Amino acid sequence: MRPGNLSTRLNVNLGETVLVGKIVREFGQWHGIPEDALFVVNLSLDELVTNIVTHSQKQPPPPKEIVLRLSTVKDEVRAEVEDDGCAFNPLTMPVPDVDAPLHERDPGGLGIHLVRSLMDSVNYQRVGTRNRLTISKKVA
């Protein structure tokens, strides 16, 4: 992979998840991120941004902006999603029971479960008045 980084601001609406997909794909192509890693990073960022937007509607005041940062360092892709909404750690949400039979499966919590499972690391920090989620994926 070619080392590099990118930082951009997103508005707080679901339409921006489409933009996230485009940004991640272009960044990935430019920096030579392998297709499988690119897919899981894209999916994880889609889930995290979706979470921020939908959660912000439940708990005012809503964040005014989301900051997305991407970087490639040696054999690792890293990404950060930061918002200025009230403190919210999605990693504290209950983990879905993936072994439950069909009629008992609850459709909630799938997004964050995907992020946790597909990334090598997921960390939440409250930095001043901002929520920051950092994810990373090693590239073979």
Place this chain on the structure above:
Amino acid sequence: MTFNIETQPGLSIACLGGHVDTLNAGELENTLVALADTGENQLLVDCTTLEYINSAGLRVFLLVAKRKEATGGKCAFCGLTTNVRLVFETIGFDRILTVYESRAAALAQMQPLSQAAA
């Protein structure tokens, strides 16, 4: 997202393609639920050209499969691409949903049933 419906005796096939995301999952839900409720007794979701799906779309799959089975029907998925298969396995859908390798494999299992029912 592309969505096409084919009908065989006793079997509705939904061909789902492109990207399923948070923005169009609602549309997918309406279309698939309508097909589950008014279509044939068996529903096959063919994902051969489905490139991307996030949790909003996966939630719809779960909901539709539950709904179909609750009314005595059958629901299956086939032709998962590498990426879609990965998310299915990550959230355990490969264990609770009926998944076939390809449409041919799905039809081999589902068609004899529909012919018997016809």
